[in-house]
Amino acid sequence: MYGLVNQAIQGLVTDNFGAESWVKIKEKAGVTDETFLSNKIYDDSVTYNLAGAASQVLSMPLGDVLHAFGKYWVLKVGQQKYGTLMKSGGDSLMEFLVNLPNFHSRVMLIYSDIRPPEFKIEKTDDRTLLVHYFSTRAGLTDFMGGLIAGLAEMYQTTADITCVNSRADGHDHDVFQVVTQA
Ligand code: HEM
Structure with missing residues (x-):
């Protein structure tokens, strides 16, 4: 998926749980990229691994992470960047x-x-x-x-x-x- 999706996961985590949680999640997901480029296509496994790692690090069921991500996508990414x-x-x-x-x-x-x-x-x-x-x-x-x-x-x-x-x-x-x- 395009990098803006992974960028949005980063935004959701850092806004709500802080930058340290994001560092842990990225490490657990095996992501070495320093930042994501919105216009570059990344393998879907990057997105799935980030969501799975967020679920583990934040001790939240995966479904709750994905639901929160959907709301964040509309209310933050959609409204603020693509009004x-x-x-x-x-x-x-x-x-x-x-x-x-x-x-x-x-x-x-x-x-x-x-x-x-x-x-x-x-x-x-x-x-x-x-x-x-x-x-x-x-x-x-x-x-x-x-x-x-x-x-x-x-x-x-x-x-x-x-x-x-x-x-x-x-x-x-x-x-x-x-x-x-x-
Ligand atoms: C500014 C608004 C939006 C933008 C820029 C946007 C863009 C994107 C992008 C880039 C992807 C990744 C797909 C890929 O890279 O191949 C995606 C996936 C997706 N989008 Fe949107 N989207 C927007 C709004 C919405 C809305 C309002 C909905 C539904 C209510 C929605 C539903 C989905 C779903 C379910 C996927 C997952 C892809 C799949 O099932 O294969 N999106 N969108």
Whole structure:
């Protein structure tokens, strides 16, 4: 994945747990790079190793690390570094999610060699959406849950977010149900 993803893990760790934790995590993950370049593509194993090492060093379940990372991605990286792009997604949580299938095609204008996720959105009623998440990568379900939770916070919307189908349970993709309060 592009280095900005690993940079964001570094940001999440140093903002919340300090630079010393980051040094330990990097060492445990076997990462020798001094810094990550946002525009360079790193092997996915770097990202997975960093997440796994963060889980061990911080004594947090891996799923919690990935969920926190998803929220951080939207609320810090997205809003602070890509504000215009995030705003182009829509004026409400529901609108953003309805537009989500096209989002990474705009990201591709900046990061052309991205291997993006794919999404399909089903509206079941005025307050309820099903977000289908298709990925060529495994193990990122909780990251996706955290991203949706971050979007809900960004729009100051109370939403119940439930993973109703998951690849871990044998489905071919993950499905999240998002119900907003009336
Ligand atoms: C400014 C906003 C965003 C940028 C710049 C961005 C960029 C990226 C990049 C660079 C990757 C790594 C893929 C690669 O390098 O091959 C990625 C992956 C991913 N993005 Fe985004 N993204 C943004 C917003 C979002 C949002 C709002 C969502 C969903 C709500 C999302 C969902 C994902 C997921 C689930 C992955 C994991 C990739 C996979 O499943 O294969 N992203 N994104």
